[in-house]
Amino acid sequence: MNHPILGRRRFIACAGAGLGAMLVSPQLVLAAAQTERRFIFIIQRGAADGLNIVAPYADPAYARLRGDLAIDPATATKLDGTFALHPSLKQTAAMFAAKQALFVHAAASPYRDRSHFDGQNVLETGGIQPYQTRDGWLNRLTGMLPAVQGQRGGHGSDGAIAIAATVPQALRGSVEVSSYAPSALPQPSDDLMMRVGQLYAHDEQFHPAWSAALAARDLAEGTGAKQDPASLGRLTASFLTKPAGPRIAMLETSGWDTHNAQNNRLAAQLKALDTLLASLRDGLGPVWAQTTVVVATEFGRTAAVNGTGGTDHGTGSVAWVLGGGVRGGRVVADWPGLAGNQLYQNRDLRPTIGLDALIAGVAGEALALDPDHVARVLFPLAGGAKPLTGLVSA
Amino acid sequence: MPVSHALSPQAIALNRFGLGASPGAAPDNPRGWLLDQFARFEPRSAGFAALPDAGAMVTAYQAERRMERQNQPAANTPGVKDPALLAARQDYGQQVQALYRAAVQARSDAALQTQAPFIERMVHFWSNHFCVSVDNQPVTAYAGSFERDAIRTHVLGRFEDMAMAVEHHPAMLIYLNQNQSIGPGSMAAQRSRLGGDPARRRGLNENLAREIMELHTLGVRSGYTQADVTEFARALTGWTVGGQDSDRPGNFLFRDRQHEPGARRILGKTYHQEGEHQARAALADFTHAPATATHIATKLARHFAGDTPPPAMVARLAGVFTSSGGDLPTLYKALIDSPEAWLPQPLKFKTPWEWTISALRGLGRGETGAIQMAAVQRQLGQPVWKPGSPAGWDDVSASWIAPDALMRRVEFAQRLVSPLGDQIDARALAPRLLPASLDPATAGQVAMAESPASALALLLVSPDFLRR
Known part of the structure; x- marks a missing residue:
């Protein structure tokens, strides 16, 4: 394997050598994951409207329920005889046409109430009830990566990174992970950084976090990253393409809670996400072939338009799977229908596919791990739900 | 929280209940100092009292837009850009942003100048409990008035009255x-x-x-x-x-x-x-x-x-x-x-807002002045009144302790102290901010720093100062 690790840890190594302070534990240096596969999870916070992202235009109830919100199949990209993709998703449509994207419809986590915050907690922890599980499934997945698995005591900060200043719930847990977001503040002096490292050397919370911050900052050097979707995509790609960089990344998107004026808001949201995905793909270059992206939301929105040109909190939604190894170009669904008696509680898209089964299957195949084992580790409370496999070339 | 140096009751009153110590004398009677604040709180601080009327700004603009729609339907056609209309929109957007920034400065100044820091903390607590998020222009305009009129007015009243004021406020009704x-x-x-x-x-x-x-x-x-x-x-x-x-x-x-x-x-x-x-x-x-x-x-x-x-x-x-x-x-x-x-x-890791306010208070700053607090809080990861969700900001350390978040604080601390190195001696300041509570290891690092400014920055990002 390549060994550029000392190069990219140049700063830490110099600081440590100069003052005799070993800021990085040997485990951290060895923590680079021994896999060439990459996995990215993008969360849509706020309950994204699956019925208008991948619209079931052929369902006889769709246009009636949606009224002015209904996606016109004439302007959208028809995916098959039933579903059409929102017209803002131009790059995603191209990936679908290239068989590098698929959608899983009428999907949901085990959560069945309508609180964003409980719903996101279940989606991110992999539990069945909110706040039942403390750590996140993406953290547990990071712990399953070959090199990270063997080490003791954490510090596997090279396994995964959150493209955010803080670490989202899905990535929190016993495996140390990194976080990074572009900053407009001036960089501190090397001396100050080194002394801060000494100040945190014996603090069990700050020491690992600080070590990871130094490593991430070093990896991001020279990217000139900003916060817009294209820049975030490039930045994420720049981390994932470093030979000893992280193999798992998480990005957060928000603003999906479209209770009013949904048409314009959803179009803008989707355009931003489309741009992010395209810039990820382009930035990863050849590595895209080994990368799998999952996009998911905590729950869907009401089947019918509400009284204010929007939709309220619902249940089933759509999940996206994209990447060079995805067996794409299809919509995977056991379509429940939108007629009154087919809806969940007479109001929402009825979930027929579990997000946990989807995530276990896709993450397993994407990272060349045993999907059944992944399901047991990521979703231990789901009672051995069968992972949804066959979506990614193993 | 990991074991760290024990905090004195004075340090707890100042930092856990209050908004952080100022360089002045510490209270002799911590509990009494907290109880006395009920009478000292100023609901309408000078900064909040001086804010322009958000309602007038928003409704005037909306009425103007409605008139335009009626008079020139073409102005609403997608793709058609009426320069006058675009200019009006831009003006309005700038006014709203200016009002928001002024309101954030007012909030910060109140936190720096108050004689009742515990009650100010409660204002911040309730404002987050009943939060709005400045994700669109009307809410951005109303956010300062929301905290002033719905929260500050009732922070020493009854919960029912605060809830009534909150749910009747235009910021919440629109949000x-x-x-x-x-x-x-x-x-x-x-x-x-x-x-x-x-x-x-x-x-x-x-x-x-x-x-x-x-x-x-x-x-x-x-x-x-x-x-x-x-x-x-x-x-x-x-x-x-x-x-x-x-x-x-x-x-x-x-x-x-x-x-x-x-x-x-x-x-x-x-x-x-x-x-x-x-x-x-x-x-x-x-x-x-x-x-x-x-x-x-x-x-x-x-x-x-604690969490x-x-x-x-x-x-x-x-x-x-x-x-x-x-x-x-x-x-x-x-x-x-x-x-x-x-x-x-220590039971809590300070949020970016708590940490910034405590740093400014600790450095003896009586007003925010040239520091644009709205921009600072955005950089530190907690833009004021913009939690992005009606649940407000999380109040557990796992949400805030993260590699990049720590780095941001070090960056900001360095910038904050760079003009102060020759004015403040961190070695003398440290025991005033954390009376009888400073970890000797922190004191040692502060004393060994390469410059007075670096010593101040280290104090502000020390584990002792990041927690309360």
């Missing part, structure tokens, strides 16, 4: 779409159906109703159902914001013609009241429900006694909440009397 919600059986809905234009057909929006029950009062999983949410949403119809043509421009307005007629059944109780009073009665009941007492007590205990709230403290606070009828000063006294909030080990 959670209540201003647009119309009873399906109301006069307004019938009229729009007769009009035949389906695009203008309006109806129910349950957003505010759900978040009042889930976040503001009863708490999630406390036993209400989807039917209760929908019924409460029907009761709330008619609660809206007056336009310029109304007699209450930019303020709460009850529009009877949008209100769903009839009695409502919520949580097993029937509300026969007419008009605005129907939702008022239900909301008042929610504020006195046992679930609300537990919900509020849990959040308060988490804020002062995992001690059950005995929660039960005690909930009891006081109920027995006092939600009297907030009584509740604060119970908080001050809670031994769990005086444990000598």
Whole structure:
């Protein structure tokens, strides 16, 4: 394997050598994951409207329920005889046409109430009830990566990174992970950084976090990253393409809670996400072939338009799977229908596919791990739900 | 929290209950110092009192836009860009941003100048509990007025009164779409159906109703159902914001013609009241429900006694909440009397807001001045009044301790102290900010720093100063 690790840890190594302070534990240096596969999870916070992202235009109830919100199949990209993709998703449509994207419809986590915050907690922890599980499934997945698995005591900060200043719930847990977001503040002096490292050397919370911050900052050097979707995509790609960089990344998107004026808001949201995905793909270059992206939301929105040109909190939604190894170009669904008696509680898209089964299957195949084992580790409370496999070339 | 140096009661009063020590003398009697603040709090600080009227700004712009739509329908056609219209929009956008920045400065100045830092902390607590998020222009304009008029005014009053003021405030009505919600059986809905234009057909929006029950009062999983949410949403119809043509421009307005007629059944109780009073009665009941007492007590205990709230403290606070009828000063006294909030080990990791304010206070800054707090908080990861979700910012350390978040604080600390190195001796300042509580290891690092400015920066990002 390549060994550029000392190069990219140049700063830490110099600081440590100069003052005799070993800021990085040997485990951290060895923590680079021994896999060439990459996995990215993008969360849509706020309950994204699956019925208008991948619209079931052929369902006889769709246009009636949606009224002015209904996606016109004439302007959208028809995916098959039933579903059409929102017209803002131009790059995603191209990936679908290239068989590098698929959608899983009428999907949901085990959560069945309508609180964003409980719903996101279940989606991110992999539990069945909110706040039942403390750590996140993406953290547990990071712990399953070959090199990270063997080490003791954490510090596997090279396994995964959150493209955010803080670490989202899905990535929190016993495996140390990194976080990074572009900053407009001036960089501190090397001396100050080194002394801060000494100040945190014996603090069990700050020491690992600080070590990871130094490593991430070093990896991001020279990217000139900003916060817009294209820049975030490039930045994420720049981390994932470093030979000893992280193999798992998480990005957060928000603003999906479209209770009013949904048409314009959803179009803008989707355009931003489309741009992010395209810039990820382009930035990863050849590595895209080994990368799998999952996009998911905590729950869907009401089947019918509400009284204010929007939709309220619902249940089933759509999940996206994209990447060079995805067996794409299809919509995977056991379509429940939108007629009154087919809806969940007479109001929402009825979930027929579990997000946990989807995530276990896709993450397993994407990272060349045993999907059944992944399901047991990521979703231990789901009672051995069968992972949804066959979506990614193993 | 990991074991660290023990905090003295003085340090706890100043930093855990207050907003961080200033270089001046520490209080001799920490509990007395906290209790005395009830009389010293200024609800309308100079900065807040001077804010321009958000309602006038928003309604004037909306009326202007409506006129333009009527006079020049072409101006609304997509792709057609009327330069005058674009200029007006840009002006308005700049005015709104200027008002928001001024309000954030007012909030920061109040936190730096106050003689009642514990009560200011409670303002920040309630403002986050009942949060709005400045994700669109009207809410951005109203956010300062929301904190001033709904939160500051009632921070030493009753919970019910604060909740009423919050749910009537235009910032909240707009943020959670209540201003647009119309009873399906109301006069307004019938009229729009007769009009035949389906695009203008309006109806129910349950957003505010759900978040009042889930976040503001009863708490999630406390036993209400989807039917209760929908019924409460029907009761709330008619609660809206007056336009310029109304007699209450930019303020709460009850529009009877949008209100769903009839009695409502919520949580097993029937509300026969007419008009605005129907939702008022239900909301008042929610504020006195046992679930609300537990919900509020849990959040308060988490804020002062650690990320995992001690059950005995929660039960005690909930009891006081109920027995006092939600009297907030009584509740604060119970908080001050809670031994769990005086444990000598640090119990909380400061949020970016708490940390910035404590750093400025610690450096003896009497006003924010040239520091643009709105921009600083955005950089540190906690943009003011913009949590992005109606649940507000998380109050647990796992949400805030992260590699990049620590790096940002070091960056900001360095910038903050760079002009102060020759004015403040960090070695002398440290024991004043953390009286009898400074970890010797921190003191040692501060003393060994390569420059006075570096010593100050190290003090501000030390584990001792990052926690409270």
